[in-house]
Amino acid sequence: SQTIHQWPATLVQPVGSPLSLECTVEGTSNPNLYWYRQAAGRGLQLLFYSVGIGQISSEVPQNLSASRPQDRQFILSSKKLLLSDSGFYLCAWSPSSGGARTQYFGPGTRLLVL
Amino acid sequence: QKEVEQNSGPLSVPEGAIASLNCTYSDRGSQSFFWYRQYSGKSPELIMFIYSNGDKEDGRFTAQLNKASQYVSLLIRDSQPSDSATYLCAVTPPGIYNQGGKLIFGQGTELSVKP
Numbered sequence: 001s002q003t004i005h006q007w008p009a010t011l012v013q014p015v016g017s018p019l020s021l022e023c024t025v026e027g028t029s030n031p032n033l034y035w036y037r038q039a040a041g042r043g044l045q046l047l048f049y050s051v052g053i054g055q056i057s058s059e060v061p062q063n064l065s066a067s068r069p070q071d072r073q074f075i076l077s078s079k080k081l082l083l084s085d086s087g088f089y090l091c092a093w094s095p096s097s098g099g100a101r102t103q104y105f106g107p108g109t110r111l112l113v114l
Numbered sequence: 115q116k117e118v119e120q121n122s123g124p125l126s127v128p129e130g131a132i133a134s135l136n137c138t139y140s141d142r143g144s145q146s147f148f149w150y151r152q153y154s155g156k157s158p159e160l161i162m163f164i165y166s167n168g169d170k171e172d173g174r175f176t177a178q179l180n181k182a183s184q185y186v187s188l189l190i191r192d193s194q195p196s197d198s199a200t201y202l203c204a205v206t207p208p209g210i211y212n213q214g215g216k217l218i219f220g221q222g223t224e225l226s227v228k229p
């Protein structure tokens with residue numbers, strides 16, 4: 001079966017500090033990978049998605065970036081965090097082919113920027 | 115116009131009742147429709163998906179899809195306090211616009227089941 005991991009689970013960072021969040025998937029090959037952000041009481045905002053190693057599509061211009069150095073590894077980064085970057089960051093994966101393309105979410109990282 | 119709309123709620127139902135959650139979408143070519151449940155502080159988990167008109171049942175949950183009306187709903191029978199959560203509707207846009215299998219999420223409906 002497939003498993004998706006995210007770490008860290010929680011993070012408190014000062015404004016202007018760098019960020020690196022990691023997501024890994026087990027039990028599948030060549031998944032599509034996604035980064036979402038959810039602000040408190042709000043819906044899911046798609047930040048980035050990737051259909052393969054080194055292939056990143058950005059949905060929202062901002063001070064965040066993403067990378068996919070390996071097939072089942074997805075990293076979200078920032079050089080300088082803003083207060084508005086606080087939120088719940090979710091990584092998800094879906095099959096790259098087939099019917100419904102269901103997305104499955106990791107446990108998330110709660111980020112607080114002070 | 116929002117692409118996927120849900121009533122934010124909260125929707126309050128008594129224990130044992132049927133909870134009805136509704137979702138409308140704007141793109142007539144949308145292909146697959148998903149319902150996720152999100153407990154407070156947790157990540158969304160898939161309840162079920164549907165892609166054909168009609169009903170699809172899984173235990174106490176029934177998804178209903180009406181593509182002509184661009185409407186998808188989720189019925190929860192015999193609601194339990196443990197069903198209290200936010201329910202997210204998600205839609206797959208038409209394939210030509212959906213490289214990478216993206217989903218469009220609604221803002222979610224908060225459901226509260228009272229004992």
